Amino acid sequence: MSADLLQKLGLESTNHGACTGTWLETSGKELVSLNPSNGEPIARVKQAEAEDYEKVMQQATAAFETWRMMPAPQRGEIVRQLGDELRANKDALGRLVSLEMGKVLTEGLGEVQEMIDICDFAVGLSRQLYGLSMHSERGQHRMYEQWHPLGVIGIVTAFNFPVAVWAWNVAIAAVCGDTMVWKPSSKTPLTAVAVQNIANRVMERNGLSGIFNLVIGRGAEVGERMLADRRLPLISATGSCRMGRRIATVVGERLARTLLELGGNNAVIVSEHANLDLALRAVLFGAVGTAGQRCTSTRRLLLHKSIAKEFTEKLVRAYGNVVIGDALDENTLMGPLVDDAAVGDMMAALEQVAAQGGEVLHGGGKLDRPGNFVEPTLVKARADMEIVQEETFAPILYIIEYDDLDEALKMHNDVPQGLSSSIFTQNLIEAETFLSHRGSDCGIANVNVGTSGAEIGGAFGGEKETGGGRESGSDSWKIYMRRQTNTINWGAEMPLAQGVKFDV
Ligand code: UN1
Numbered sequence: 001m002s003a004d005l006l007q008k009l010g011l012e013s014t015n016h017g018a019c020t021g022t023w024l025e026t027s028g029k030e031l032v033s034l035n036p037s038n039g040e041p042i043a044r045v046k047q048a049e050a051e052d053y054e055k056v057m058q059q060a061t062a063a064f065e066t067w068r069m070m071p072a073p074q075r076g077e078i079v080r081q082l083g084d085e086l087r088a089n090k091d092a093l094g095r096l097v098s099l100e101m102g103k104v105l106t107e108g109l110g111e112v113q114e115m116i117d118i119c120d121f122a123v124g125l126s127r128q129l130y131g132l133s134m135h136s137e138r139g140q141h142r143m144y145e146q147w148h149p150l151g152v153i154g155i156v157t158a159f160n161f162p163v164a165v166w167a168w169n170v171a172i173a174a175v176c177g178d179t180m181v182w183k184p185s186s187k188t189p190l191t192a193v194a195v196q197n198i199a200n201r202v203m204e205r206n207g208l209s210g211i212f213n214l215v216i217g218r219g220a221e222v223g224e225r226m227l228a229d230r231r232l233p234l235i236s237a238t239g240s241c242r243m244g245r246r247i248a249t250v251v252g253e254r255l256a257r258t259l260l261e262l263g264g265n266n267a268v269i270v271s272e273h274a275n276l277d278l279a280l281r282a283v284l285f286g287a288v289g290t291a292g293q294r295c296t297s298t299r300r301l302l303l304h305k306s307i308a309k310e311f312t313e314k315l316v317r318a319y320g321n322v323v324i325g326d327a328l329d330e331n332t333l334m335g336p337l338v339d340d341a342a343v344g345d346m347m348a349a350l351e352q353v354a355a356q357g358g359e360v361l362h363g364g365g366k367l368d369r370p371g372n373f374v375e376p377t378l379v380k381a382r383a384d385m386e387i388v389q390e391e392t393f394a395p396i397l398y399i400i401e402y403d404d405l406d407e408a409l410k411m412h413n414d415v416p417q418g419l420s421s422s423i424f425t426q427n428l429i430e431a432e433t434f435l436s437h438r439g440s441d442c443g444i445a446n447v448n449v450g451t452s453g454a455e456i457g458g459a460f461g462g463e464k465e466t467g468g469g470r471e472s473g474s475d476s477w478k479i480y481m482r483r484q485t486n487t488i489n490w491g492a493e494m495p496l497a498q499g500v501k502f503d504v
Contacts, residue, residue: 002035002042002099008092009194011043017189017216018048019196020059021209026052028217033190036102036336037326037371045189048217053225056213060152060179061231063210068149068177075175076126078211081202082171083119086112089198093163093191098327100190101162102335102372103290105328115167117456121473122171129176129477140491147481149177154226156237156247159338160293160393162188163195165261168456168472169236170199170212176480181213181232183223187338189216227251234259234479238295241391241417241465248467259479260467261460263391264419266442266451267300269408269434272307274424275448276314282424282450283397284318288376289452291334292395293342295466296420296444296452300388301399302408308401312361312378315399319362319376326371336372337394343372346394352387353379353396361399383411391417405430413441419462420454422446443470 006012017031018024028047035042048056067075086093090112098108133144153173157165162184170180184192192214199212215222226232227250235251236259237244244262251258268286270279286298303311327335337343343366350364363375374394381388381398388398402408412421421440424447425431431447433439443462444454454460459474461467470476496502 005092005095005099006043006190009089009096010197011190011193014044014046015190015193017045017214018052018056019200019214020056021200021203024048024052024055028052028221031186031189031216033100033188034339035099036338037099037328039370039372042100043190045193045216048215048222050221050225053215053217053222056181056215057152057229057231059210060181060213063208064149064152064179067179067208067211070177072126072129072175072177075177076123078202078206078208079119079126079171079174080123081205082199083116083123085198085202086116086119090116093194093198095328096191096194097163098335100188101159102327102338103293104332104335105330107290108327111161111164114164114456118167118171118472121456122175125172125477126175129481131483136487137497138489138495139493140489142488142490143486145483145485147176147478147483150480150482151178151233152231153178153180153480154229154232154235155180155182156223156226156235156239157182157184158238159185159187160290160295161238162191165238166192166195168460172471172477173480174211176477178480179211179213181215181226183215183217183226186216186218192216224250228254230254230256233257236469236471237261244465244467257479259469259471261295261462261469261471262465262467263417264295264297264462264466265299265389265391265415265417266296266420267302267412268298268421268451269302269412269423270304270307270311271405271423271425271427271430272304273427273430274307275426276307276311278448279311279424280314280318282422283315286450286452287397288319288322288334288395291337291374292376293338293393294452296454298397298451299391301397302402302411303399304408305401305403308399312399315378316362319378322376324367324373324375334376334395337374338372340372342393343374345392346374346396349387349390349392349394349396350377353381353385356385356387357382358385358387358398383414389415405433409434409439416465417462418442418464419466420444420446420451422449422451424448
């Protein structure tokens with residue numbers, strides 16, 4: 001099955017790791033892509049090196065000169081075609097995501113749908129890159145602002161959403177008139193090659209190249225070069241807080257922009273006024289979905305003490321019914337972790353749980369079979385346990401009881417990260433308090449909706465150590481453009497603002 005799939009997406013057993021429309025003959029160290037469901041190699045990629053990166057950057061820089069001159073709605077037309085090409089390849093690409101990354105098929109397909117959705121959004125946006133107009137304080141003067149393309153954008157993506165986050169960035173940046181250089185995670189190189197092939201087809205049909213570019217290479221070789229490269233006015237990156245700190249430092253030093261989407265430590269509050277069945281379903285998807293490897297995954301569950309026992313019992317029962325297995329098996333609800341290092345990290349976190357007095361209520365082990373399989377794990381915890389402050393990219397859910405909403409909110413916000421959050425309650429005052437300025441401090445705050453699975457239409461991102469960036473919907477496009485304020489004098493006088501007189 002996997003050989004057919006690779007062929008359909010234009011993948012070879014050995015692929016090259018850099019592309020500007022045509023693939024460059026890269027000769028860097030080989031990267032072997034492993035299937036996390038069985039540990040077997042899928043295919044190989046020859047990584048890009050410094051000279052390959054340079055070639056790609058030159059193409060991207062040259063393409064910007066012409067791409068930015070094309071009217072935005074025409075650029076939108078190209079993105080519409082990209083969406084259609086993704087529609088035509090949804091099944092194959094969704095399967096490849098599941099094969100290489102390990103998320104279950106419904107989620108692999110959902111991820112490709114997210115790409116299609118953002119393309120549709122961007123097509124409409126291409127006619128709506130609005131600036132404001134202002135009233136000048138000077139007579140016969142007109143003031144307005146306009147948005148111009150920014151340049152070549154550097155995009156760094158993580159393994160867990162190997163294709164959707166690319167689309168969030170490129171669909172928007174493309175209609176904004178930018179060209180891009182993409183460095184995907186070294187854990188998911190094949191999905192990147194497949195996506196590039198899809199984009200290439202659309203570009204070829206339109207006689208274009210150098211707009212969507214790919215460089216697969218080591219962080220030290222390619223990643224660091226991108227951060228320091230003055231030709232990249234914006235680095236948009238998804239990954240750990242540690243990685244974000246490095247990016248903010250290097251890119252900040254050259255006073256360029258960053259769009260950072262870093263770690264989350266997302267909590268769900270289940271109040272005594274909650275519909276527990278709704279809450280149960282949302283918590284299960286939030287904590288077990290994608291094997292806990294979303295930045296929006298639910299990691300902390302704050303339960304009102306009056307419902308804590310009943311809800312915990314329901315959850316333990318539900319966890320017992322989670323079918324773990326091959327990501328492409330349709331009965332599977334939870335696939336593997338991405339690699340054995342991730343399994344090691346989870347086990348190390350559970351050692352800390354034990355040392356800090358947490359109690360494992362369900363799971364806690366790895367499965368004795370090929371592939372990186374672990375059990376979804378429930379831990380009875382306390383908010384003051386150090387490990388609860390950390391994001392472990394694995395299906396561990398910390399359950400913590402609270403007495404009243406004020407205490408719950410305090411615990412809720414008392415972590416370094418601030419991505420996503422939710423409360424389950426049928427009580428209006430509780431819901432509004434959670435959404436108010438003294439409620440959740442996260443970039444995303446939901447009522448009776450879980451922490452993960454956001455739609456593309458909203459701005460996506462978070463506060464505090466999550467990095468402050470916003471990508472995807474709403475007005476996130478603005479970071480991909482430069483704003484220019486224009487004042488035009490159409491009169492015969494030369495008045496100065498603020499009433500200043502300066503005549504000879
Ligand atoms: C991520 O985990 O980096 O909201 C992105 C969600 C998805 C995107 C997650 N739409 O869970």
